[in-house]
Structure formats: C-alpha cells, structure tokens
Amino acid sequence: MKKVGVAFIGFGTVGEEVFKLLKESHLLGDNKFEIEFEVHAIFVRDINKKRIVDVSDIHITSNYLDIINNPDIQICIECMGGAAANKMVEIVEAAIKKGKHIVMSSKKGFAHNMSYIIDLASYYNVQLRFEATVGGAIPICRTLMSMSSTDDISRMYGVINATTNYVLSLMEKGDIDMDKAIDIAKKKGITENDSSEDIDGWDAAYKMKILTGIGMKVDINCSEINPVSMNTYKNEKMFKNTIIRQIFYVERNDNKISYYIGPVELEKTNMMYNVRDNYNIVFVDSRSSGTRAYYGKGAGGKETASAMHEDLLDIIKHNYWLELSEKAICEKLNVNKINLVLS
C-alpha cells in the first residue's frame, strides 16, 4: 500500500463523511492504485469541538500554517462551507503556492474567485478538483470539462438547489407551508440554519456561475445575477393543481449569455416533474450530443463526500500515471530519478 498524505481544511458534516470514506476506501472498488490515505492534520475554527469520528491521533489545529508548511501533506481537502469564504480562499491560495493539490467543496468562495483559483493552480502546476461544489453526487463538472473540449454547449438548465427542491417537495406532499417545510428540512440536516441563500436562489446562482464557467467558458459576474426568490410561493395552497420548481437556465447565443434563476411552473410531461426531494438534475444541450441530463442526490454530507472522494482518486490516478512513466523511463535510461511534469 502506498501512503498519500492529506489534510482537511474545515471539518463539518462533509469533512467527517470524507474522513470515513478515506478510512474505508481500500475496501471500495478494485482500488488498483493501492492507496492508503494518511490524514496528517485537520484545520478547524474550534479545536475543542466534539467530533463524531475518532480523530484522537490526528493533529487538530486552528493555525492553517501547520498544514501549509507540512511537506508530508500532498493533498488538501477543503470543506469549510460558505460562512468563511474569504478565509477559505486565503488558505487555498497559500496551499496552492506550496504545491499542494486541492479538492474543493465550498461553492460560494469558489464561484467568486473561480478564474483566479484555476489560473493559480495551473501556474503552480497543482491538481485542482471541485466536483462537490455543484450537484452533490452528480459528476457534472467532470462531464462539462470533458465536453467543452470536444463539443459546443448551447444551453444548460435544471434543478441544482437540493434544499429548495426538498422544501417544495414537502409542501406538495403534505399540507404544509414553506416555513414549516424549512423547519423539517433543518431537523433532517438538509438545510443549514439560514436557508435564505437557498430559497432566494443565491446558492443556485453560484452553482450556475461555476457550470457556465467550465461548460461555456464564460465568467458571469456574481453581482450581475438577480435570482428570483421562491418566497412568493410560501403558501401550500398554490400547489394544488401545479408543480413549481426552482430552475436555473443559462443559454448562449453566439457569445451572448442569458440566464434565469427562480420559480418555474412545470407540466406533468416534463422530466423535472419527477425530480423530488433532495435530488438534482442538470440538462445539457450541445451541438453534437443533443439533450443529455444528469440526475442524482444534491444535498447531504454523504453524497458530497462521495464526489470529493472521486476527485481525490482522480488526482491519485493522474499522479500514478506520472510515476509509472517516470519509473519506465528511469529503467530504460538506467538512471535513478527524473522529475516529470504533465499538465
């Protein structure tokens, strides 16, 4: 087993779920890379907080330089959430400059600084993955990145805020209003204490910006997005004869981008009619492939963690190739060591 040193930046629900996956990842799939993850440090705001996983033998710190300056840490797993976006960007920046690979999950900070972070990672020749920022368990970022070099995407739309979708589904099913549905979602851990970013469409806006950036290579300015809040649909009586969803829609005509985030009334023949609970769906229209859609759970620590775990393995795969080729060349040339960089 080859050991890979990692550290967590932030350690809430998502971080703890990723931690669990890492501990059992040698049991999953065929694990042909024979990797064992070693967690060297965890950066948190409150080092005394009780954790649901056993971290007694791991260095818990509120000084992120402990991670940045530790040469044994090759990959940083960022799970800070939206509350401290600026701090998150500061830490990720420092980590990239020290050559550490990054797996990100915090959409707000990433959306606001997307071009900068991507360019920085490229300049420092660092692997950057951010699948978990959009669509939870749906591998939509990877899909769009692959498509954007072989196809032209003209339109993307769907449901990308699982919290709002869960709340609307609850209102449809039972005879409850939005406030009550939000309370239930909070108790189930589907939404955080402040659900206004979800209901008002800001969470979907950040995600739409990320999708547009990678799928259409257009950088939307966050301050120009005006999502329409779902707040006008607070009353369950409105759902008697129809289904309402929070939909994002972005379209490119030549190089002009137009977009919408907010309520849309759906007919029963629409695929999104049956996207319920905390599920997401993203439709992608492209020149070569027509309409495709990707569906999966959008919220929940477990699904986000699974996306981050796939990202981690993707970095491992990339580096494994590098190593394999180095080894082959060293043997061929009868030398001990060369340094090989693929980008």
Add this chain to the structure above:
Amino acid sequence: MKKVGVAFIGFGTVGEEVFKLLKESHLLGDNKFEIEFEVHAIFVRDINKKRIVDVSDIHITSNYLDIINNPDIQICIECMGGAAANKMVEIVEAAIKKGKHIVMSSKKGFAHNMSYIIDLASYYNVQLRFEATVGGAIPICRTLMSMSSTDDISRMYGVINATTNYVLSLMEKGDIDMDKAIDIAKKKGITENDSSEDIDGWDAAYKMKILTGIGMKVDINCSEINPVSMNTYKNEKMFKNTIIRQIFYVERNDNKISYYIGPVELEKTNMMYNVRDNYNIVFVDSRSSGTRAYYGKGAGGKETASAMHEDLLDIIKHNYWLELSEKAICEKLNVNKINLVLS
C-alpha cells in the same frame, strides 16, 4: 495542426456521421490538442455504393488488410453494425495485434467477445473505447469505468433500447398498434429493417451485458439471458390507462447477479414515465453515491457519432500526455527519442 491517421471499418449511417464530425472537429470546442484527422482508408462490403459524404479522395476497399497493413493508420473507427459480428471481431483482432487503437460501436459482436477484446487490447498496449455500444449519446461506459474503481455498484436499471422506446411512445401518443409504429420508426431511420432484436429485448441484453461487465466486473453469458419480448403489448388499447416500457434491471447481492429485461408497467411518479421517444436513461445505485441517472438520446447516427468522436478525442488526450512527457524527458536528458508506454 497535428495530423492523426484514421480508418473506418464499416461505413453506414454512423460511419458517415463520424466522418462529418472529423471534418469539422477543428471547429468544435477549444480543440486544445490541435488535431486534424486524416482518413486514409474505408473498409466496406460494397465499394460501389453511393455515399452521402464526399469520399472521392479516400481509398475505399473491401480488403481489410489494406487498413491493417497501413502504418499511417493509428486509430480504427469500427462502425460495422450487428449484421457481421464475426467478421467485425476478426478485423478488430487483427488491428489490435498491429498496435492500432480502436473505437468501437457494434454492441453485438463486442458483447459476445468483450473479455477477449479488452484483454487483447491490454496485452498489445492499445487504447480501446466503446462508449457508442451502449446508450448512444450518454457517456455511461466512461462513467461506470470511473465508478468501478472508487465505488461499489449494487444495481443498474433503465431504458437502453431507444428503438423500442420510440415505438412504445408512438403507440401511446397516437392510436396505432405496434406494427404501424415500427413502420413509422423505419421510415424515420430509428430502426433497421429487422426490429425483432429490439422488440424481443436482445439489443438491450447485449447492452446490459456490457454495462454489467464494466460496472460490476461480472461477465454474463449471453446465452443465459432470457429477455421477455414486448410482443404481448402489440395492441395500442393496452396503453389507455398505463405506460409500459422495456426496462433492463440488474442487481448484485454479494457475488450473485440477477437480472430482467422486458416490459414493466410504470407509475406517473416514476422518472422513467417521462423518458419518451428515442431517449435512454440509465440509473446506477452505488454504495457511496446513492442513486444517479444518466439521460440522453439513444438512437440515431448523430448521437452515436458524437459518442465515438468523444472516444477518439479521449485516445488523443491519452497519447498527447504521452508525447508531452516524452518531450519533457528528452529535453531534460538531452536525447532525441525515447519510447514511453503508459497503461
């Protein structure tokens, strides 16, 4: 622009669509690999048949050795269809043994010889792609291959025969029986002359075998699959109060596989209820990601061609990495040439 030599093995609707995509592929996406495809030869059964694309400056041959023995051909694009499965396997085998990379589309021949072809390609260190064999425009093979090394898939199900789905959709919409619907599908080019492989479930069976092989690493014996034909639903009257779909279902419990292919009655709340016309959907349940689904057009030359084009670009990317690293090493060591193999 770097030139990549390719040849077609078979040249029906799909082949011609791939040909068109290759001719315009430098216009698509960001084309960062700066590739120009050069078609050196086309293997066909009837060299005098009229083609809808201009192939006047290309060597058309009914002797496949012209392709196998041409060192300028690096990638073979197989579009022979299901009618000549044995011949197809014979040609692919010969091409692999000469070190040519392969992009496949014929599901029948591939399903019957899947393990052998994959092992052969691995032995000869040849890149093999077969996205187009299942699900048309849906990138399901790539997705399952990536998942199978990081996750455990317990269940797959959905609609994978677009022809049957198109026929059933027509019956639902209009007041027509199956035979009439099949006639319309034929005129639209959605089905070939003999639609019995579709209606009887054999087409879905081959695809299920391929998905199970790559997603669950289990090789189902084709002769043990007993698909249930849709033939008992020939009468449109049966669709008055319900929707019927041809569904494939495969489940793994420990190492025991159970499966079903045939008619299933769907409720309106089911996601598959709104999968109509020539669309496909594949649901994948896994340990880490819960339920995910992939939706897109399943039949049609254009969609299949798009899948093959993505496969081609995927091989190019792989080889581009190889070249980049070779170049970097040559410069570092001040030598002219090394041979580097990544697998």
